[in-house]
Amino acid sequence: MTTTLLLQVVVSGLLLGAVYALFSSGLSLxxxxxxxxxxxxxxxxxxxxxxxxxxxxxxxxxxxxxxxxxxxxxxxxxxxxxxxxxxxxxxxxxxAQILGTFGLxxxxxxxxxxxxxANFKTLPDDLVGHSFILGGxxxxxxxxxxxxxxxxxxxxxxxxxxxxxxxxxxxxxxxxxxxxxxxxxxxxxxxxxxxxxxxxxxxxxxxxxxxxxxxxxTVGETLAIVAFVTVALGGFGSVMGALVAGLLIGVVESLSAFLIGPVYKDVIVYAAFVLVLWFRPQGLMGTN
Amino acid sequence: MVELSRRAVTIGAASAAFAFARNAAAEEVVKIGVLYPLSGNAASAGNYAKMAVELGADIVNKGDPELAKLMPVAKGGGLAGLKGAKVELVVADNQGTPAAGQNQTLRLITQEKVVAMLGCYQSGITQTASAVAEKYGIPFLTPESTAADLTDRGFKWFFRTTPIATNFAKAYSDFLEEQKAAGRKVGSIAIVYENTEYGKSTSTAIADLFVKEGRNVTMKVSYSANSTDVQPQVLQLKEKNPDVVIFVSYTSDAILYTKTMKSLNWKPEIMMADAAGFNDPAYVKSMGPEAEGLISRSAFAPGKPGSIAAICDALYRKKSGGGGLEDGSARALQGFLALVDALNRAGSTDPAKIQAALKATDMKADQMVAGYNGVKFDDKGQNTLGSSLLIQMRNGEYVPVWPKVKATADVVLPYKGWTK
Incomplete structure (x- = not known):
């Protein structure tokens, strides 16, 4: 395995994590x-x-x-x-609060x-611009x-x-x-x-x-679970915490999926999540 | 808005049916439980299957003059064998989960009193739902779930019209043998599969047969369905760079794999898919131009004008307001027609009589909507006459390319993927 490939995995993970942070910030707020x-x-x-x-x-x-x-x-x-x-x-x-927003x-x-x-919709991928190569x-x-x-x-x-x-x-x-x-x-x-x-x-x-x-x-279902984990890991209400947690989850997910196997990545992400909360129940950057 | 009005009509029809239920005693109906994913991540495929079954019910209840010349059940006016009783579909949503599939089956059987069940698309859900039907002694027919072991459970009330994973594995193997003879690289093969019943059993069937036939399966990548990200998997593939990749995936992941392969710029010599998500009309429409040359399987080829397949294709186009029959919807319709054929011969709504009629099913090739050689069940309830062909994505549409007798175009390889 080359260093470039491993770097690619980390970069993919970081970009994924930044997106996780993006869609978690509203929930955190x-x-x-x-x-x-x-x-x-x-x-x-x-x-x-x-x-x-x-x-x-x-x-x-x-x-x-x-x-x-x-x-x-x-x-x-x-x-x-x-x-x-x-x-x-x-x-x-x-x-009532839980059921209320769940009903919504x-x-x-x-x-x-x-x-x-029910159909899946996609946007053309050149809407933003094609992919580019930087340092391999x-x-x-x-x-x-x-x-x-x-x-x-x-x-x-x-x-x-x-x-x-x-x-x-x-x-x-x-x-x-x-x-x-x-x-x-x-x-x-x-x-x-x-x-x-x-x-x-x-x-x-x-x-x-x-x-x-x-x-x-139903795409919300797929994404929401990650948002909840990100917010809990980052610390309830800490917007910066959600950012750090998002990046962390993205990288851990990418590396574990690549090195160990995609089917195990969730186990590893959630194990890390439980472990962090064990030592810091308020989350990475939360204050009680 | 088409969707909206269709649903509005469904709801209207449902409430009308409810209103009529009380004085409907005079006009006999036969209730069939239809269980498909109408929400959840396989909802688009489920809705196409549901539409196909609804078309089947229209054919039986209202009839079609052209089809009536070819098919006895298409004369209209309900089932002749049951004194003209109309077929009533009781459609339920399996929500994409085995638990919901089980609960809905229980509800359909005990409360709606359906006389037979049809469904469920996902093998993992067909597994739990059919177990309930087995317990209550109600015939359960799956038109499309392909996990091999569904018919290895010793069930007496379970029937399956679709060919299964081992049949497909043989087709893939023969196809690759031909490509090898034609000078293509097929030396290393990767199988990427989602880890529910469907993906696990299908990938095992393919890997087992490939190993037996001396093919080199170098990678097996298992992943959880509905991923938020598949970049690591694609990077794994990029690192090992196999000549052939076979995907066993549902729609959402199929879209992500196709997009990610493009963004990470990797493609194999031959890319194959075990139908499912890659055959979903929603996938073909949105990802077709990104997957030029993709090989998949199908049970459906439109056939000659005037054939049952061609007429049903036209009727389906009218109903869906767009796309014609494809692998999924054709198999769903075929499954329904086989069930109706048995009901008609049973001449009774007694489950045991329907079961006996299903066992005696002998439908010929010229009666098929799907491209099977007929329908005839073995002791396990598996159709022994199922067959499938391989199709290839060309300019955003699938065309039959293998075997030669059913092909309308030649195979073009290597896999091209994105076209711009």
Whole structure:
């Protein structure tokens, strides 16, 4: 086995990991801001993917058109989900929250099945640009774009939460909504904003993933499980944690699939996951 | 929107059927349970199969003047052997999981009181679903599940019309022998398979026969279906660089493999697929131009104008509003027609009589929609007259290329893959 090939495996893993981080950041944000697990997250990604497919088939537009449209659409969906569903179920027991967003997931999944049909859709792979070779290693344009945007979105979200007054207000609401309200912050407005941001990040993720993955009504199921593991590993609510965890999972998955065998990769990824949580139950970068 | 209106019609029809159920006693119906993946990752293939079975029911209930000249059951007005009873399909979704397949079968048998079962596409689901039918003594016919051991379980109520993995393995081996004689490199062979019942048993059948016939299987790559990423597998292939790769995969993975092989720029001399995902019309439509020269198998060739296959193909095109019959839908329709043939001869909805009629099935080659030599079951319930041909992707469409007698075009190798 050559070094170049091994490097190719690592690079593939890193790019995959950056994509995992990209579609996990929205989930992480909601979790951190509101202590609500959005079980419909995979379906949000799926709808972002369909946005890219529709934008391309109807308007012939690539990611430059579909990414902003998906960001706006899924952000709107996030805000709607917050005001029409989440705001109400948050007052109920934990089980209601779980079942509420899970119900939303099923509604969106089967809604997509109804509207778009069961067929798999794909976008032409030269929509972003052909793959290129650098130092003997192949980079696929669409994956590089998704990976880079993944990094940028994650860092921007992180900066927004830690360096701006809006971020401080959102964090204040997440720590103690009543106290924040006494300070003149409107909790519902902040929480709706969190859903809008998470939706936008998820929409961007979906539109970019659609450029190299297949799109189908059930694709959310396939992707969501990775998002949950990424967020738990990174630390609940830590956007940067999701980035580190995403990259880690991507590389471990690629290396183990290549060196040991693809059928064993999940075992190894989840074993590593359990091991990390054993020593750091709050996740890699979480704070209790 | 076609999808939407079709579903709306289905829902409308279902509720209408429900409303009529009470006073339907006068008009006899025969209920057949139809179990396919209508959601989950094999949903597109499942929906095509369902459409084919619905076409079959239309043929029996409403008839078709052209088809009636060739096929006794196509006269319309239901099943003659059952005093004109209409066939009613009770369609259920196996959701792509063996557990749902089992539960739905139980529901169809105990609550819907179906007299026979048809399904389930995925071998792993047919395995659990047919076990329930066996327990309740209801005939279960699978038109398309190919895992060899399904008919090795000693079941008395299980029937299968499709040829099975060992038949395909023989076809692949003979095909490669011909290519070797023609000067192609076939010295090293890799088999890449998903690790449920279908992939495991099919890859084993192929590997066993290949080894017996002196072919060099250098790699067996097993992976979990519905992967988020297949780059490592393709890099493994790139490292070992086998001459021939045979994929045993469902649609989602088939798409990922085809895309990833292009992005990592690797292709073998000969690329083959064991139908399944690679034959899904959704795959052919989206990935056809990226897989030029791909060899797959099929049970269907459109045949001469005026033949049963050609007429059914035209009817199916009308129903689907687009693509014609292909491997999956043709086998589903064939399975349904074999079941209906038995029901008609049984002259009763008693499961034991239907079972006896199935055992006595003797359909001739000229009665086939799929390209079989007929339908005749052995003691295990396996059709002994099934046969298949190899097809090749040419300009985004499959054409029959092997064996010569059924071919409409010559084999063109090496595998070309992406065309731009």
């Amino acid at each position: 909601i979790w951190g801001m509101m202590n609500v697990v959005n079980f419909a997250h995979g379906e949000f990604v799926m709808l972002g993917m369909y946005t890219a497919v529709v934008v391309w088939t109807a308007l012939g537009g690539g990611p430059w058109a579909s990414v902003p449209i998906a960001a706006i659409l899924i952000a709107t969906l996030g805000v709607l989900a917050y005001f029409l569903l989440v705001r109400h179920i948050m007052r109920g027991p934990m089980l 997931a099923l509604f969106l999944r089967y809604g997509a099945l109804w509207v778009f049909g 290693i192949r980079f696929e344009g669409s994956r590089v774009l998704a990976g880079v945007v993944g990094l940028v979105v994650t860092v921007l979200l992180h900066l927004l939460l830690t360096r701006t007054s809006i971020g401080s207000r959102m964090l204040a609401v997440s720590e103690d909504a009543t106290a924040a309200q006494l300070m003149g912050i409107r909790p519902q407005r902040m929480q709706a904003l969190a859903w809008a941001l998470a939706g936008a990040a998820t929409g961007i993720a979906g539109a970019l993933i659609a450029t190299f993955f297949y799109t189908s009504p």
